[in-house]
Amino acid sequence: MTHTQKRIFINKVIMSLSTLSAIIGMTFLFWILGVLVINGIDALNWTTFSEVGAPPGYEESGLKHALIGQLYIVGIATLAGVPFGILAGTYLSEYGQKSKLAEIIRDISDIMMSAPSIVIGAFVYAIVVTPMGHFSGWAGSIALTIIMLPIILRTTDDMLRLVPSTLREAAFALGAPKYKVIIQVVYRGAKVGILTGVLLGVARVAGETAPLLFTSFNDNFLNTDMSEPMASLTVTMYNYATSPYEDWQKLGWAAAFILSMFILGLNIIARLFLMKKRGK
Known part of the structure:
Protein backbone atom coordinates (compact mmCIF):
# COMPACT_ATOMS: atom_id res chain seq x y z
CA MET A 1 0.00 0.00 0.00
CA LEU A 44 -51.68 18.73 27.24
CA ASN A 45 -55.14 20.25 27.50
CA TRP A 46 -56.74 23.55 28.45
CA THR A 47 -56.75 22.77 32.18
CA THR A 48 -52.97 22.39 32.05
CA PHE A 49 -52.73 26.16 31.59
CA SER A 50 -55.89 27.32 33.36
CA GLU A 51 -55.83 25.34 36.62
CA VAL A 52 -53.38 25.17 39.51
CA GLY A 53 -52.05 21.99 41.10
CA ALA A 54 -54.49 19.71 42.88
CA PRO A 55 -54.26 16.51 44.95
CA PRO A 56 -53.98 13.23 43.03
CA GLY A 57 -57.24 12.05 41.49
CA TYR A 58 -58.70 15.52 40.81
CA GLU A 59 -59.48 16.14 37.14
CA GLU A 60 -59.19 19.93 37.46
CA SER A 61 -55.42 19.96 37.95
CA GLY A 62 -52.89 21.96 35.95
CA LEU A 63 -49.62 23.83 35.85
CA LYS A 64 -50.83 27.43 36.05
CA HIS A 65 -49.05 28.03 39.38
CA ALA A 66 -45.78 26.61 38.03
CA LEU A 67 -45.93 28.54 34.75
CA ILE A 68 -46.56 31.86 36.51
CA GLY A 69 -43.88 31.14 39.10
CA GLN A 70 -41.39 30.24 36.36
CA LEU A 71 -42.22 33.48 34.55
CA TYR A 72 -41.63 35.52 37.69
CA ILE A 73 -38.36 33.85 38.69
CA VAL A 74 -36.79 33.70 35.22
CA GLY A 75 -38.15 37.13 34.26
CA ILE A 76 -36.62 38.88 37.26
CA ALA A 77 -33.35 37.00 36.76
CA THR A 78 -33.31 38.19 33.15
CA LEU A 79 -34.04 41.80 34.11
CA ALA A 80 -31.11 41.71 36.54
CA GLY A 81 -28.66 39.53 34.61
CA VAL A 82 -28.90 41.07 31.13
CA PRO A 83 -27.96 44.70 31.93
CA PHE A 84 -25.23 43.69 34.40
CA GLY A 85 -23.82 41.14 31.94
CA ILE A 86 -23.80 43.58 29.02
CA LEU A 87 -22.25 46.38 31.09
CA ALA A 88 -19.58 44.06 32.51
CA GLY A 89 -18.79 42.75 29.02
CA THR A 90 -18.57 46.33 27.76
CA TYR A 91 -16.05 47.16 30.48
CA LEU A 92 -13.88 44.18 29.57
CA SER A 93 -13.92 44.96 25.84
CA GLU A 94 -13.80 48.75 25.81
CA TYR A 95 -12.06 49.76 29.04
CA GLY A 96 -10.32 46.80 30.66
CA GLN A 97 -9.20 45.25 27.37
CA LYS A 98 -6.02 43.25 28.12
CA SER A 99 -5.37 44.58 31.62
CA LYS A 100 -4.64 42.17 34.46
CA LEU A 101 -8.00 42.88 36.13
CA ALA A 102 -9.88 42.21 32.89
CA GLU A 103 -8.05 38.91 32.37
CA ILE A 104 -8.85 37.84 35.94
CA ILE A 105 -12.54 38.65 35.39
CA ARG A 106 -12.53 36.64 32.15
CA ASP A 107 -10.94 33.65 33.89
CA ILE A 108 -13.47 33.82 36.74
CA SER A 109 -16.32 34.04 34.23
CA ASP A 110 -15.06 30.96 32.40
CA ILE A 111 -14.91 29.07 35.70
CA MET A 112 -18.41 30.24 36.63
CA MET A 113 -19.83 29.04 33.31
CA SER A 114 -18.55 25.52 33.97
CA ALA A 115 -19.50 25.44 37.67
CA PRO A 116 -22.30 22.98 38.56
CA SER A 117 -25.56 24.84 39.06
CA ILE A 118 -26.20 23.01 42.34
CA VAL A 119 -23.07 24.69 43.75
CA ILE A 120 -24.57 28.09 42.88
CA GLY A 121 -27.79 27.02 44.57
CA ALA A 122 -25.94 26.00 47.75
CA PHE A 123 -24.07 29.32 47.73
CA VAL A 124 -27.27 31.37 47.48
CA TYR A 125 -28.86 29.17 50.14
CA ALA A 126 -26.02 30.08 52.50
CA ILE A 127 -26.01 33.83 51.84
CA VAL A 128 -29.73 34.51 51.20
CA VAL A 129 -32.02 31.71 52.36
CA THR A 130 -30.33 31.03 55.70
CA PRO A 131 -30.26 34.70 56.85
CA MET A 132 -33.90 35.16 55.73
CA GLY A 133 -34.94 32.00 57.53
CA HIS A 134 -37.06 30.66 54.64
CA PHE A 135 -37.07 29.95 50.91
CA SER A 136 -38.19 32.67 48.51
CA GLY A 137 -38.65 33.53 44.88
CA TRP A 138 -36.04 36.27 45.26
CA ALA A 139 -33.42 33.70 46.22
CA GLY A 140 -34.30 31.66 43.12
CA SER A 141 -33.93 34.71 40.87
CA ILE A 142 -30.57 35.57 42.46
CA ALA A 143 -29.29 32.05 41.82
CA LEU A 144 -30.40 32.15 38.17
CA THR A 145 -28.90 35.62 37.75
CA ILE A 146 -25.51 34.35 38.95
CA ILE A 147 -25.70 31.48 36.45
CA MET A 148 -26.78 33.75 33.58
CA LEU A 149 -24.31 36.58 34.24
CA PRO A 150 -21.04 34.98 33.03
CA ILE A 151 -22.70 33.70 29.83
CA ILE A 152 -23.90 37.15 28.80
CA LEU A 153 -20.68 38.79 30.03
CA ARG A 154 -18.39 36.58 27.94
CA THR A 155 -20.64 36.71 24.86
CA THR A 156 -20.82 40.51 25.02
CA ASP A 157 -17.06 40.77 25.50
CA ASP A 158 -16.36 38.49 22.53
CA MET A 159 -18.89 40.16 20.24
CA LEU A 160 -17.68 43.69 21.01
CA ARG A 161 -14.08 42.70 20.37
CA LEU A 162 -15.11 41.47 16.91
CA VAL A 163 -16.19 44.98 15.92
CA PRO A 164 -13.34 46.44 13.78
CA SER A 165 -11.26 49.05 15.59
CA THR A 166 -11.39 51.21 12.45
CA LEU A 167 -15.07 51.95 13.18
CA ARG A 168 -14.14 53.25 16.62
CA GLU A 169 -11.29 55.33 15.20
CA ALA A 170 -13.56 56.85 12.56
CA ALA A 171 -16.10 57.85 15.22
CA PHE A 172 -13.36 59.32 17.43
CA ALA A 173 -12.03 61.28 14.43
CA LEU A 174 -15.45 62.89 14.06
CA GLY A 175 -15.24 64.10 17.66
CA ALA A 176 -17.63 61.62 19.27
CA PRO A 177 -17.01 60.91 22.98
CA LYS A 178 -16.28 57.34 24.00
CA TYR A 179 -19.69 56.58 25.49
CA LYS A 180 -21.39 57.65 22.25
CA VAL A 181 -18.97 55.56 20.22
CA ILE A 182 -19.83 52.52 22.33
CA ILE A 183 -23.61 53.06 22.23
CA GLN A 184 -24.06 54.24 18.65
CA VAL A 185 -21.23 52.42 16.84
CA VAL A 186 -19.93 49.42 18.78
CA TYR A 187 -23.28 48.19 20.13
CA ARG A 188 -24.88 48.50 16.69
CA GLY A 189 -22.12 46.42 15.15
CA ALA A 190 -22.45 43.69 17.77
CA LYS A 191 -26.20 43.79 18.56
CA VAL A 192 -26.97 40.46 16.86
CA GLY A 193 -24.21 38.65 18.75
CA ILE A 194 -25.20 40.24 22.05
CA LEU A 195 -28.85 39.29 21.53
CA THR A 196 -27.76 35.74 20.75
CA GLY A 197 -25.86 35.60 24.05
CA VAL A 198 -28.88 36.91 25.94
CA LEU A 199 -31.16 34.28 24.42
CA LEU A 200 -28.68 31.49 25.19
CA GLY A 201 -28.33 32.76 28.76
CA VAL A 202 -32.11 32.77 29.28
CA ALA A 203 -32.39 29.30 27.72
CA ARG A 204 -29.69 28.03 30.09
CA VAL A 205 -31.35 29.23 33.30
CA ALA A 206 -34.91 28.41 32.20
CA GLY A 207 -34.17 24.72 32.48
CA GLU A 208 -32.39 24.76 35.84
CA THR A 209 -33.84 22.70 38.69
CA ALA A 210 -31.07 22.11 41.26
CA PRO A 211 -30.49 25.76 42.29
CA LEU A 212 -34.24 26.32 42.70
CA LEU A 213 -34.51 23.36 45.06
CA PHE A 214 -32.10 25.22 47.36
CA THR A 215 -33.64 28.67 46.93
CA SER A 216 -37.27 29.10 45.84
CA PHE A 217 -38.12 25.47 46.75
CA ASN A 218 -41.70 24.95 45.53
CA ASP A 219 -45.35 25.71 46.20
CA ASN A 220 -48.35 23.63 45.17
CA PHE A 221 -50.53 26.74 45.07
CA LEU A 222 -50.51 29.91 43.02
CA ASN A 223 -48.27 32.50 44.66
CA THR A 224 -46.97 35.79 43.28
CA ASP A 225 -45.24 36.97 46.44
CA MET A 226 -41.51 36.77 45.67
CA SER A 227 -40.64 36.85 49.37
CA GLU A 228 -42.28 33.44 49.87
CA PRO A 229 -41.52 29.97 48.46
CA MET A 230 -42.64 29.91 44.85
CA ALA A 231 -43.49 27.20 42.35
CA SER A 232 -41.39 26.77 39.23
CA LEU A 233 -41.97 24.62 36.17
CA THR A 234 -38.71 22.69 36.57
CA VAL A 235 -39.17 21.71 40.23
CA THR A 236 -42.86 20.95 39.69
CA MET A 237 -41.94 18.74 36.74
CA TYR A 238 -39.44 16.86 38.92
CA ASN A 239 -41.97 16.37 41.74
CA TYR A 240 -44.76 15.24 39.44
CA ALA A 241 -42.62 12.97 37.25
CA THR A 242 -41.22 11.11 40.28
CA SER A 243 -44.58 10.72 42.01
CA PRO A 244 -46.43 7.36 42.04
CA TYR A 245 -49.67 8.94 40.76
CA GLU A 246 -50.52 8.57 37.08
CA ASP A 247 -52.29 11.94 36.73
CA TRP A 248 -49.32 13.74 38.27
CA GLN A 249 -46.97 11.87 35.96
CA LYS A 250 -48.97 13.09 32.98
CA LEU A 251 -48.64 16.66 34.23
CA GLY A 252 -44.90 16.02 34.58
CA TRP A 253 -44.75 15.04 30.91
CA ALA A 254 -46.73 18.15 29.98
CA ALA A 255 -44.33 20.34 31.97
CA ALA A 256 -41.33 18.66 30.32
CA PHE A 257 -42.83 19.25 26.86
CA ILE A 258 -43.61 22.93 27.53
CA LEU A 259 -40.16 23.59 28.98
CA SER A 260 -38.33 21.73 26.21
CA MET A 261 -40.22 23.53 23.44
CA PHE A 262 -39.51 26.89 25.08
CA ILE A 263 -35.78 26.20 25.38
CA LEU A 264 -35.65 24.68 21.88
CA GLY A 265 -37.40 27.74 20.49
CA LEU A 266 -34.96 30.13 22.16
CA ASN A 267 -31.98 28.15 20.85
CA ILE A 268 -33.38 28.11 17.31
CA ILE A 269 -33.97 31.87 17.42
CA ALA A 270 -30.42 32.39 18.72
CA ARG A 271 -29.02 30.24 15.90
CA LEU A 272 -31.03 32.19 13.32
CA PHE A 273 -29.66 35.48 14.65
CA LEU A 274 -26.13 34.04 14.56
CA MET A 275 -26.57 32.85 10.98
CA LYS A 276 -27.87 36.29 10.04
CA LYS A 277 -24.78 37.90 11.56
CA ARG A 278 -22.52 35.60 9.56
CA GLY A 279 -24.44 36.42 6.40
CA LYS A 280 -25.61 32.88 5.71
Whole structure:
Protein backbone atom coordinates (compact mmCIF):
# COMPACT_ATOMS: atom_id res chain seq x y z
CA MET A 1 0.00 0.00 0.00
CA THR A 2 1.43 3.33 -1.07
CA HIS A 3 1.49 6.38 1.16
CA THR A 4 -1.35 7.97 -0.82
CA GLN A 5 -3.52 4.86 -0.60
CA LYS A 6 -2.86 4.65 3.14
CA ARG A 7 -4.00 8.25 3.63
CA ILE A 8 -7.16 7.61 1.56
CA PHE A 9 -7.94 4.47 3.61
CA ILE A 10 -7.44 6.26 6.94
CA ASN A 11 -9.59 9.16 5.72
CA LYS A 12 -12.42 6.78 4.78
CA VAL A 13 -12.22 5.01 8.15
CA ILE A 14 -12.34 8.31 10.07
CA MET A 15 -15.20 9.60 7.91
CA SER A 16 -17.15 6.37 8.44
CA LEU A 17 -16.64 6.47 12.22
CA SER A 18 -17.59 10.16 12.34
CA THR A 19 -20.74 9.55 10.29
CA LEU A 20 -21.70 6.56 12.44
CA SER A 21 -21.19 8.58 15.63
CA ALA A 22 -23.34 11.40 14.25
CA ILE A 23 -26.11 8.94 13.28
CA ILE A 24 -26.05 7.32 16.74
CA GLY A 25 -26.17 10.73 18.43
CA MET A 26 -29.04 11.94 16.24
CA THR A 27 -30.92 8.67 16.79
CA PHE A 28 -30.87 9.10 20.56
CA LEU A 29 -31.77 12.78 20.20
CA PHE A 30 -34.83 12.10 18.04
CA TRP A 31 -35.75 9.15 20.26
CA ILE A 32 -35.80 11.42 23.32
CA LEU A 33 -37.69 14.16 21.46
CA GLY A 34 -40.15 11.61 20.07
CA VAL A 35 -41.00 10.16 23.49
CA LEU A 36 -41.25 13.68 24.91
CA VAL A 37 -43.56 14.92 22.15
CA ILE A 38 -45.81 11.83 22.21
CA ASN A 39 -46.25 11.82 25.98
CA GLY A 40 -46.25 15.62 26.32
CA ILE A 41 -48.88 16.39 23.70
CA ASP A 42 -51.07 13.56 25.01
CA ALA A 43 -51.01 15.18 28.47
CA LEU A 44 -51.68 18.73 27.24
CA ASN A 45 -55.14 20.25 27.50
CA TRP A 46 -56.74 23.55 28.45
CA THR A 47 -56.75 22.77 32.18
CA THR A 48 -52.97 22.39 32.05
CA PHE A 49 -52.73 26.16 31.59
CA SER A 50 -55.89 27.32 33.36
CA GLU A 51 -55.83 25.34 36.62
CA VAL A 52 -53.38 25.17 39.51
CA GLY A 53 -52.05 21.99 41.10
CA ALA A 54 -54.49 19.71 42.88
CA PRO A 55 -54.26 16.51 44.95
CA PRO A 56 -53.98 13.23 43.03
CA GLY A 57 -57.24 12.05 41.49
CA TYR A 58 -58.70 15.52 40.81
CA GLU A 59 -59.48 16.14 37.14
CA GLU A 60 -59.19 19.93 37.46
CA SER A 61 -55.42 19.96 37.95
CA GLY A 62 -52.89 21.96 35.95
CA LEU A 63 -49.62 23.83 35.85
CA LYS A 64 -50.83 27.43 36.05
CA HIS A 65 -49.05 28.03 39.38
CA ALA A 66 -45.78 26.61 38.03
CA LEU A 67 -45.93 28.54 34.75
CA ILE A 68 -46.56 31.86 36.51
CA GLY A 69 -43.88 31.14 39.10
CA GLN A 70 -41.39 30.24 36.36
CA LEU A 71 -42.22 33.48 34.55
CA TYR A 72 -41.63 35.52 37.69
CA ILE A 73 -38.36 33.85 38.69
CA VAL A 74 -36.79 33.70 35.22
CA GLY A 75 -38.15 37.13 34.26
CA ILE A 76 -36.62 38.88 37.26
CA ALA A 77 -33.35 37.00 36.76
CA THR A 78 -33.31 38.19 33.15
CA LEU A 79 -34.04 41.80 34.11
CA ALA A 80 -31.11 41.71 36.54
CA GLY A 81 -28.66 39.53 34.61
CA VAL A 82 -28.90 41.07 31.13
CA PRO A 83 -27.96 44.70 31.93
CA PHE A 84 -25.23 43.69 34.40
CA GLY A 85 -23.82 41.14 31.94
CA ILE A 86 -23.80 43.58 29.02
CA LEU A 87 -22.25 46.38 31.09
CA ALA A 88 -19.58 44.06 32.51
CA GLY A 89 -18.79 42.75 29.02
CA THR A 90 -18.57 46.33 27.76
CA TYR A 91 -16.05 47.16 30.48
CA LEU A 92 -13.88 44.18 29.57
CA SER A 93 -13.92 44.96 25.84
CA GLU A 94 -13.80 48.75 25.81
CA TYR A 95 -12.06 49.76 29.04
CA GLY A 96 -10.32 46.80 30.66
CA GLN A 97 -9.20 45.25 27.37
CA LYS A 98 -6.02 43.25 28.12
CA SER A 99 -5.37 44.58 31.62
CA LYS A 100 -4.64 42.17 34.46
CA LEU A 101 -8.00 42.88 36.13
CA ALA A 102 -9.88 42.21 32.89
CA GLU A 103 -8.05 38.91 32.37
CA ILE A 104 -8.85 37.84 35.94
CA ILE A 105 -12.54 38.65 35.39
CA ARG A 106 -12.53 36.64 32.15
CA ASP A 107 -10.94 33.65 33.89
CA ILE A 108 -13.47 33.82 36.74
CA SER A 109 -16.32 34.04 34.23
CA ASP A 110 -15.06 30.96 32.40
CA ILE A 111 -14.91 29.07 35.70
CA MET A 112 -18.41 30.24 36.63
CA MET A 113 -19.83 29.04 33.31
CA SER A 114 -18.55 25.52 33.97
CA ALA A 115 -19.50 25.44 37.67
CA PRO A 116 -22.30 22.98 38.56
CA SER A 117 -25.56 24.84 39.06
CA ILE A 118 -26.20 23.01 42.34
CA VAL A 119 -23.07 24.69 43.75
CA ILE A 120 -24.57 28.09 42.88
CA GLY A 121 -27.79 27.02 44.57
CA ALA A 122 -25.94 26.00 47.75
CA PHE A 123 -24.07 29.32 47.73
CA VAL A 124 -27.27 31.37 47.48
CA TYR A 125 -28.86 29.17 50.14
CA ALA A 126 -26.02 30.08 52.50
CA ILE A 127 -26.01 33.83 51.84
CA VAL A 128 -29.73 34.51 51.20
CA VAL A 129 -32.02 31.71 52.36
CA THR A 130 -30.33 31.03 55.70
CA PRO A 131 -30.26 34.70 56.85
CA MET A 132 -33.90 35.16 55.73
CA GLY A 133 -34.94 32.00 57.53
CA HIS A 134 -37.06 30.66 54.64
CA PHE A 135 -37.07 29.95 50.91
CA SER A 136 -38.19 32.67 48.51
CA GLY A 137 -38.65 33.53 44.88
CA TRP A 138 -36.04 36.27 45.26
CA ALA A 139 -33.42 33.70 46.22
CA GLY A 140 -34.30 31.66 43.12
CA SER A 141 -33.93 34.71 40.87
CA ILE A 142 -30.57 35.57 42.46
CA ALA A 143 -29.29 32.05 41.82
CA LEU A 144 -30.40 32.15 38.17
CA THR A 145 -28.90 35.62 37.75
CA ILE A 146 -25.51 34.35 38.95
CA ILE A 147 -25.70 31.48 36.45
CA MET A 148 -26.78 33.75 33.58
CA LEU A 149 -24.31 36.58 34.24
CA PRO A 150 -21.04 34.98 33.03
CA ILE A 151 -22.70 33.70 29.83
CA ILE A 152 -23.90 37.15 28.80
CA LEU A 153 -20.68 38.79 30.03
CA ARG A 154 -18.39 36.58 27.94
CA THR A 155 -20.64 36.71 24.86
CA THR A 156 -20.82 40.51 25.02
CA ASP A 157 -17.06 40.77 25.50
CA ASP A 158 -16.36 38.49 22.53
CA MET A 159 -18.89 40.16 20.24
CA LEU A 160 -17.68 43.69 21.01
CA ARG A 161 -14.08 42.70 20.37
CA LEU A 162 -15.11 41.47 16.91
CA VAL A 163 -16.19 44.98 15.92
CA PRO A 164 -13.34 46.44 13.78
CA SER A 165 -11.26 49.05 15.59
CA THR A 166 -11.39 51.21 12.45
CA LEU A 167 -15.07 51.95 13.18
CA ARG A 168 -14.14 53.25 16.62
CA GLU A 169 -11.29 55.33 15.20
CA ALA A 170 -13.56 56.85 12.56
CA ALA A 171 -16.10 57.85 15.22
CA PHE A 172 -13.36 59.32 17.43
CA ALA A 173 -12.03 61.28 14.43
CA LEU A 174 -15.45 62.89 14.06
CA GLY A 175 -15.24 64.10 17.66
CA ALA A 176 -17.63 61.62 19.27
CA PRO A 177 -17.01 60.91 22.98
CA LYS A 178 -16.28 57.34 24.00
CA TYR A 179 -19.69 56.58 25.49
CA LYS A 180 -21.39 57.65 22.25
CA VAL A 181 -18.97 55.56 20.22
CA ILE A 182 -19.83 52.52 22.33
CA ILE A 183 -23.61 53.06 22.23
CA GLN A 184 -24.06 54.24 18.65
CA VAL A 185 -21.23 52.42 16.84
CA VAL A 186 -19.93 49.42 18.78
CA TYR A 187 -23.28 48.19 20.13
CA ARG A 188 -24.88 48.50 16.69
CA GLY A 189 -22.12 46.42 15.15
CA ALA A 190 -22.45 43.69 17.77
CA LYS A 191 -26.20 43.79 18.56
CA VAL A 192 -26.97 40.46 16.86
CA GLY A 193 -24.21 38.65 18.75
CA ILE A 194 -25.20 40.24 22.05
CA LEU A 195 -28.85 39.29 21.53
CA THR A 196 -27.76 35.74 20.75
CA GLY A 197 -25.86 35.60 24.05
CA VAL A 198 -28.88 36.91 25.94
CA LEU A 199 -31.16 34.28 24.42
CA LEU A 200 -28.68 31.49 25.19
CA GLY A 201 -28.33 32.76 28.76
CA VAL A 202 -32.11 32.77 29.28
CA ALA A 203 -32.39 29.30 27.72
CA ARG A 204 -29.69 28.03 30.09
CA VAL A 205 -31.35 29.23 33.30
CA ALA A 206 -34.91 28.41 32.20
CA GLY A 207 -34.17 24.72 32.48
CA GLU A 208 -32.39 24.76 35.84
CA THR A 209 -33.84 22.70 38.69
CA ALA A 210 -31.07 22.11 41.26
CA PRO A 211 -30.49 25.76 42.29
CA LEU A 212 -34.24 26.32 42.70
CA LEU A 213 -34.51 23.36 45.06
CA PHE A 214 -32.10 25.22 47.36
CA THR A 215 -33.64 28.67 46.93
CA SER A 216 -37.27 29.10 45.84
CA PHE A 217 -38.12 25.47 46.75
CA ASN A 218 -41.70 24.95 45.53
CA ASP A 219 -45.35 25.71 46.20
CA ASN A 220 -48.35 23.63 45.17
CA PHE A 221 -50.53 26.74 45.07
CA LEU A 222 -50.51 29.91 43.02
CA ASN A 223 -48.27 32.50 44.66
CA THR A 224 -46.97 35.79 43.28
CA ASP A 225 -45.24 36.97 46.44
CA MET A 226 -41.51 36.77 45.67
CA SER A 227 -40.64 36.85 49.37
CA GLU A 228 -42.28 33.44 49.87
CA PRO A 229 -41.52 29.97 48.46
CA MET A 230 -42.64 29.91 44.85
CA ALA A 231 -43.49 27.20 42.35
CA SER A 232 -41.39 26.77 39.23
CA LEU A 233 -41.97 24.62 36.17
CA THR A 234 -38.71 22.69 36.57
CA VAL A 235 -39.17 21.71 40.23
CA THR A 236 -42.86 20.95 39.69
CA MET A 237 -41.94 18.74 36.74
CA TYR A 238 -39.44 16.86 38.92
CA ASN A 239 -41.97 16.37 41.74
CA TYR A 240 -44.76 15.24 39.44
CA ALA A 241 -42.62 12.97 37.25
CA THR A 242 -41.22 11.11 40.28
CA SER A 243 -44.58 10.72 42.01
CA PRO A 244 -46.43 7.36 42.04
CA TYR A 245 -49.67 8.94 40.76
CA GLU A 246 -50.52 8.57 37.08
CA ASP A 247 -52.29 11.94 36.73
CA TRP A 248 -49.32 13.74 38.27
CA GLN A 249 -46.97 11.87 35.96
CA LYS A 250 -48.97 13.09 32.98
CA LEU A 251 -48.64 16.66 34.23
CA GLY A 252 -44.90 16.02 34.58
CA TRP A 253 -44.75 15.04 30.91
CA ALA A 254 -46.73 18.15 29.98
CA ALA A 255 -44.33 20.34 31.97
CA ALA A 256 -41.33 18.66 30.32
CA PHE A 257 -42.83 19.25 26.86
CA ILE A 258 -43.61 22.93 27.53
CA LEU A 259 -40.16 23.59 28.98
CA SER A 260 -38.33 21.73 26.21
CA MET A 261 -40.22 23.53 23.44
CA PHE A 262 -39.51 26.89 25.08
CA ILE A 263 -35.78 26.20 25.38
CA LEU A 264 -35.65 24.68 21.88
CA GLY A 265 -37.40 27.74 20.49
CA LEU A 266 -34.96 30.13 22.16
CA ASN A 267 -31.98 28.15 20.85
CA ILE A 268 -33.38 28.11 17.31
CA ILE A 269 -33.97 31.87 17.42
CA ALA A 270 -30.42 32.39 18.72
CA ARG A 271 -29.02 30.24 15.90
CA LEU A 272 -31.03 32.19 13.32
CA PHE A 273 -29.66 35.48 14.65
CA LEU A 274 -26.13 34.04 14.56
CA MET A 275 -26.57 32.85 10.98
CA LYS A 276 -27.87 36.29 10.04
CA LYS A 277 -24.78 37.90 11.56
CA ARG A 278 -22.52 35.60 9.56
CA GLY A 279 -24.44 36.42 6.40
CA LYS A 280 -25.61 32.88 5.71
